[in-house]
Structures are given as structure tokens and as C-alpha cells.
Amino acid sequence: MTVARAVETLLPDYQIIYYGDLARTPYGSKSPEAIIDYSIENTQFLLEHGAKVIIIACNSAASVASDILRLNFTVPIFEVISPAVKRAVDTTLIGNIGIIGTRATIRSEIYDQKIKELAPQFHVFSQACPLLVPLVEEGWIDARETKMILRKYLSPLKQKQIDTLVLGCTHYPLLKDLIQHRMGKNRIRLIDSSIETALTLKKYLDENSDFGHTLQRDTINRYFVSDKTTAAVDTAAKIFGRPIELQKV
Amino acid sequence: MTVARAVETLLPDYQIIYYGDLARTPYGSKSPEAIIDYSIENTQFLLEHGAKVIIIACNSAASVASDILRLNFTVPIFEVISPAVKRAVDTTLIGNIGIIGTRATIRSEIYDQKIKELAPQFHVFSQACPLLVPLVEEGWIDARETKMILRKYLSPLKQKQIDTLVLGCTHYPLLKDLIQHRMGKNRIRLIDSSIETALTLKKYLDENSDFGHTLQRDTINRYFVSDKTTAAVDTAAKIFGRPIELQKV
Structure with a gap:
């Protein structure tokens, strides 16, 4: 969510499709094998929901799953x-x-x-x-x-x-x-790392404007979660400074 | 694991088939809907691996999923x-x-x-x-x-x-x-609650000896986990006072 917030701030015109795997967090205490399986599933979910660029917005996932995601998917993949x-x-x-x-x-x-x-x-x-x-x-x-x-x-x-x-x-x-x-x-x-990642994405889109123009703009952001708890709703409001509609899928 | 340990101590002759859903723990911070889904899946797993009695050895799962598990499954279901x-x-x-x-x-x-x-x-x-x-x-x-x-x-x-x-x-x-x-x-x-649960199960088996006699005995205990981390191996050793072979499934 801190990454989504930074992207929203730096690139307000682009649509964000967020997926928070709250049903299976925290990733940081899980094995590399589990984190890789979940990261592949999560990426598939985002692509099915229209994502054209993926940000692995979790250091634990980025540290063990980046290379495998880049082998499995052809869209540009950023990580933190x-x-x-x-x-x-x-x-x-x-x-x-x-x-x-x-x-x-x-x-x-x-x-x-x-x-x-x-x-x-x-x-x-x-x-x-x-x-x-x-x-x-x-x-x-x-x-x-x-x-x-x-x-x-x-x-x-x-x-x-x-x-x-x-x-x-x-x-x-x-x-x-x-x-x-x-x-x-x-x-x-x-x-x-949240701010640096958003800056890197912005630079990429500025330098690849042909690709950037193919992306969805001025569309409502979507915040999907695999589990919705009061704590998650509260944390989202704290990070974004306003209530965020988390959609359980 | 504290429940499995108490059951092992009080009922050493019976086979324990343990399943720790470590890939999705902790349950305590998740929504009732997520906990119910996982509890049904976990019970199915244990039945497929030969369990004849189920213990919901987690208070979070017991608090929201006991009634639904008893509606869905016919084996005796204990909880903590x-x-x-x-x-x-x-x-x-x-x-x-x-x-x-x-x-x-x-x-x-x-x-x-x-x-x-x-x-x-x-x-x-x-x-x-x-x-x-x-x-x-x-x-x-x-x-x-x-x-x-x-x-x-x-x-x-x-x-x-x-x-x-x-x-x-x-x-x-x-x-x-x-x-x-x-x-x-x-x-x-x-x-x-771990000790009280094991005592209750012991009383049930003593009072229902016909059923108790149908259970597997003198067979090696199985400890399945959905994720295997060093911390889990260490905690298991601490609880049981000896190394426990956790099998990732």
C-alpha cells in the first residue's frame, strides 16, 4: 500500500490495480517456495484484471520471486x-x-x-x-x-x-x-523503497512514452484484497490519508 | 503443536496426524470467512490422510468454524x-x-x-x-x-x-x-486449553471404547505442514522436547 500510495502521488493519471494478499500475509516469515507460488498466482490475478505493468510491491516477494516472474511473464516487471x-x-x-x-x-x-x-x-x-x-x-x-x-x-x-x-x-x-x-x-x-520504486516507474514511462500511451488513464483505481479486516481498512486509511474501498476477492 | 504434544502425552498409543497450515498462519488476524474456508480445507486434508477424529487445535479456528465443520463432517470433532x-x-x-x-x-x-x-x-x-x-x-x-x-x-x-x-x-x-x-x-x-482438550479426548475414548478400538495404534505419528521454515522446526523441537520431522505438503 505504501508503494501504491507513492505511485498514485507521482503518476496520478494512471490506473492502479492493487492486489493485497492479506489472507496469506505476512510473507516475510514464509519459505521461498511458498512466496514464489503466491507471487505467480498474484501476478496472474493482476494480469487478468487488466494490469499492463507489474510492480512486486513487497521486498520479501521481490527478493525471491523477481527472476521467476520475469521468466514466466512478458509484461514489464518492476520491484522495490x-x-x-x-x-x-x-x-x-x-x-x-x-x-x-x-x-x-x-x-x-x-x-x-x-x-x-x-x-x-x-x-x-x-x-x-x-x-x-x-x-x-x-x-x-x-x-x-x-x-x-x-x-x-x-x-x-x-x-x-x-x-x-x-x-x-x-x-x-x-x-x-x-x-x-x-x-x-x-x-x-x-x-x-516505496518512493524510489514509484520514481523508477515514472522515469520508465517518461522514457517509453509509446508504451505509456497504451495504458489506461483517468479510470478509477481498484484495491483488491484476499482478506478484508478492520485493521487493513484502518491501515489503508492511514497510508492514503483517506478511506480506501478494499474489495475482497 | 501444544495440543498435539498434550495428546501424545496423555494418549501415547494412538496415531496423531497433524496438519499445521503454516503457509497461511496466523489465523488470529484474519476474517471469519477466510478462517472458515481454510478450516474446511484442512479438515478434508486430515480425513484424506486417515484421521478418524478431528481436533480443531486453534482457538481462532474453533471460535468461528466449529459449528460449520460439525455440519459438514460426520466424524467426532473436538475443539480447544x-x-x-x-x-x-x-x-x-x-x-x-x-x-x-x-x-x-x-x-x-x-x-x-x-x-x-x-x-x-x-x-x-x-x-x-x-x-x-x-x-x-x-x-x-x-x-x-x-x-x-x-x-x-x-x-x-x-x-x-x-x-x-x-x-x-x-x-x-x-x-x-x-x-x-x-x-x-x-x-x-x-x-x-491444550491440556484440557487432550483430557476431554481421553475421557471420550475411555467412555467409547468400541469406537476407540477402531482407531489406528502404535503407528508412527505424521506431522504435515503447508510451509516449512526454520522457525517452525525450532518451535516444534521446543514444544516436543525433541526434533520433529515436519513434512511439507
Whole structure:
């Protein structure tokens, strides 16, 4: 949803077809095999509902399923990792980059690989933060317990001389202020993968205007979910700043 | 798994066929419709693999799907709520019972209903504790953050004059010591739904020995899961006190 929100802000004319697999979230604690199966199903659903461009708007799915989706589908496929990696590499002054994400994302070592491809001499420091997703989904954005758990997760990264930290999970932008405060406002630049992904898509559409013109415009956005809970409705309203009509399919 | 462990301890001669739907957990934060669909699928799976008795070993599933499963299937169906309710009603001296559980379980008000059926004059005080499942699944059993979150959840219940507290989620027995300590060792009796369910099944099989004799015995127990992660393997080993061979299906 944070990615959809960023796309809506940067590309307001294009139709968004969103699918949130809430019946099977969180992906971050599941096996690569399960995440790959679900990602293929979800992509098929979006294509059947008219999508012409796919964004894998989940770091856990992007980290294990991007290559397989690109082999299986011919539409342009964007994901949330490469844009954040590029921005992090462009941002760091000292070549020390931190990554926080779910267990699935951190275990995949995808950020390490992609950063090393662009800048082999850089150092990457990763930290899995598996409880942040449930805390965000509970709405405990400002809770003292969330601050304590964040302190515990971020403390090993604070020891390292990093100047750039990638929010490697699309839930984390909701904790951006807390994370920035904890890491030091002037010391660390945070990279928000949701915003970087929307910027990358915008650049692609600007550079490929023939393709861009074939896309649906000025049509109502659709927000499909595989399960609809009060917590999801509340979180959507918080992210978008207005009520969002989630349609259970 | 805590229920399977209790059944194994009390009824060691019978074959257990376990199915953990780890690909779609946690159920406690999902909608009743999703939980019902999954419970029907899971029951079919167990029957196809030879089960002759079903235990709905999850309070969230039991709270919304028990009646529908009993309508759809003819085998004896046990669940984790009624045995705990019966024991709580028998245990309380002052008629004030506390319930902790997931959001789905507490919202269903199933404990309130079932307690009122047995003892209309009793008072029930409920508290949803949605973060306890992810904390347990992370293995943060003794973490300071878990203690803080438990204190926050239990503090409203401590205000009430309860003398009995039902652990209304099969994850919570792993936090039993912390909960007992927090609520006061001599003030509050904890009811463990896993143990009560196994006791109820044992009583049923003792009283229906003709049926009991038709069941498979002395056969190796089967532990099927819909997703296999390191965390699940570790939790299984912790609950059973030995490695458990989880078979991904």
C-alpha cells in the first residue's frame, strides 16, 4: 500500500490495480517456495484484471520471486529492491550501507548482491526485524514497546559506520520518523523503497512514452484484497490519508 | 503443536496426524470467512490422510468454524474452547473469569457465550493479545520486550477481581510462566486449553471404547505442514522436547 500510495502521488493519471494478499500475509516469515507460488498466482490475478505493468510491491516477494516472474511473464516487471539499491549506492558518501527487512528478505542476501554488483568495494550491514510488520499491522506506530524493539534491532547497525539505511520492507515507511530519530537525524540518510520504486516507474514511462500511451488513464483505481479486516481498512486509511474501498476477492 | 504434544502425552498409543497450515498462519488476524474456508480445507486434508477424529487445535479456528465443520463432517470433532470453558467454570471460586486470545477469538465472544451457557451469573473479562503469537513464533519467550507487552495486555485484567484466567490461544502455553508470574502465583489459576482438550479426548475414548478400538495404534505419528521454515522446526523441537520431522505438503 505504501508503494501504491507513492505511485498514485507521482503518476496520478494512471490506473492502479492493487492486489493485497492479506489472507496469506505476512510473507516475510514464509519459505521461498511458498512466496514464489503466491507471487505467480498474484501476478496472474493482476494480469487478468487488466494490469499492463507489474510492480512486486513487497521486498520479501521481490527478493525471491523477481527472476521467476520475469521468466514466466512478458509484461514489464518492476520491484522495490533495485530502485532502493541504486539510490543507496548514489547516496552513501563513505560506502557503508545498512539494510533492514524481514527475515525472508535479509536471508536472501539480495541487497548485498545487488549493491556489490554496482559497487563491489562498498560494505553492507543487514539486520532482520521480523516483529516490525506485526507491530505496524497492529497500529502500534508510536508505542513505547515498538520503540524498545526498534532500539534492539537498530543497535547493532548503530555500532557500524553507516551513513545510509535502506528501509527494505514496504511496511517500514510507517516507522520512518522513529527509525530516523533512533539512527540520528543528521548522521543517516534513509532510503524509502516505496518512493524510489514509484520514481523508477515514472522515469520508465517518461522514457517509453509509446508504451505509456497504451495504458489506461483517468479510470478509477481498484484495491483488491484476499482478506478484508478492520485493521487493513484502518491501515489503508492511514497510508492514503483517506478511506480506501478494499474489495475482497 | 501444544495440543498435539498434550495428546501424545496423555494418549501415547494412538496415531496423531497433524496438519499445521503454516503457509497461511496466523489465523488470529484474519476474517471469519477466510478462517472458515481454510478450516474446511484442512479438515478434508486430515480425513484424506486417515484421521478418524478431528481436533480443531486453534482457538481462532474453533471460535468461528466449529459449528460449520460439525455440519459438514460426520466424524467426532473436538475443539480447544469447550474443554477450557468447562474447566474454568469448575475452577473459579468467585465467578470472575479472564480470557486472553487473538483478536479473532476475542471478537467472536465465544468464551463469553459458552461460559454464560454453563453459568449465567459468572462475569467474563476478555483481552485480545494480538502480538503474542508473533513474539512466540520469533522465539522471544523470555525477552524483556515480551514481558513489557504482556504487562500492557494483562494490566486491565489485573484490575479486575478474577481468580481464573484461560489461555485462549494454543501459542500461550509457551508463555505460561511469564503470565503466571505477572498475574500473581497464588491469586490466579491458569487454564491451559491444550491440556484440557487432550483430557476431554481421553475421557471420550475411555467412555467409547468400541469406537476407540477402531482407531489406528502404535503407528508412527505424521506431522504435515503447508510451509516449512526454520522457525517452525525450532518451535516444534521446543514444544516436543525433541526434533520433529515436519513434512511439507
